[in-house]
């Protein structure tokens with residue numbers, strides 16, 4: 725699913741680029757053969773892929789048991805592109821900051837936010853929202869997307885998280901400006917400890 729979606733975006737962009745190139749070529753060179761068009765399409769696809777950001781493939785295996793992520797205060801972070809240090813610096817800041825590409829943020833096992841590369845989705849500031857199913861066997865993706873993912877309480881992830889003050893990069897916590905969720909921190913701690921994908925130490929703040 726993840727590969728298909730990202731692949732589709734890149735292919736679509738590449739197709740537009742290729743069409744533009746074809747039109748340019750058709751105008752400029754009367755007898756541009758199919759071969760020369762095919763050769764020139766390659767760099768266009770490469771440029772478009774670069775614009776889409778670093779190679780970030782998100783699938784069910786991208787999501788770990790919370791206990792295998794890095795705990796920051798009351799939530800958990802990871803980075804799918806190996807840049808965990810920068811993700812942790814932003815997460816630890818109490819004054820906000822922009823999360824680097826590849827960042828994964830989770831409060832409970834079944835909901836996650838993952839950061840794509842700059843410009844991937846301007847509306848969500850490059851965050852993709854996920855609703856997961858979790859069991860002892862691992863994670864599976866129930867629902868994913870940018871502005872239209874609904875959680876099990878009927879709330880739109882983006883609709884709430886976009887209300888965070890801009891400097892917090894869509895991270896809500898308790899006082900960043902989002903609508904509250906009907907779950908206390910105490911209940912959240914219990915849900916975190918009960919992650920069925922592994923056993924985690926209790927006592928996360």
Ligand code: HEC
Pocket residue numbers: 799829830831835836837853854855873874875876878879880881882884885894895896897898902903904905908909912
């Ligand atoms: C009703 C508004 C609302 C909806 C809908 C909502 N959230 Fe949140 N979310 C919050 C609030 C408020 C917090 C902070 C709770 C806390 O820190 O105790 C939060 C916390 C989080 C966090 C931890 C980082 C942070 O922002 O504090 C993640 C990750 C997250 N939500 C993902 C999601 C995903 C994914 C969805 C949809 C499947 C979703 N949320 C739906 C309001 C919402």
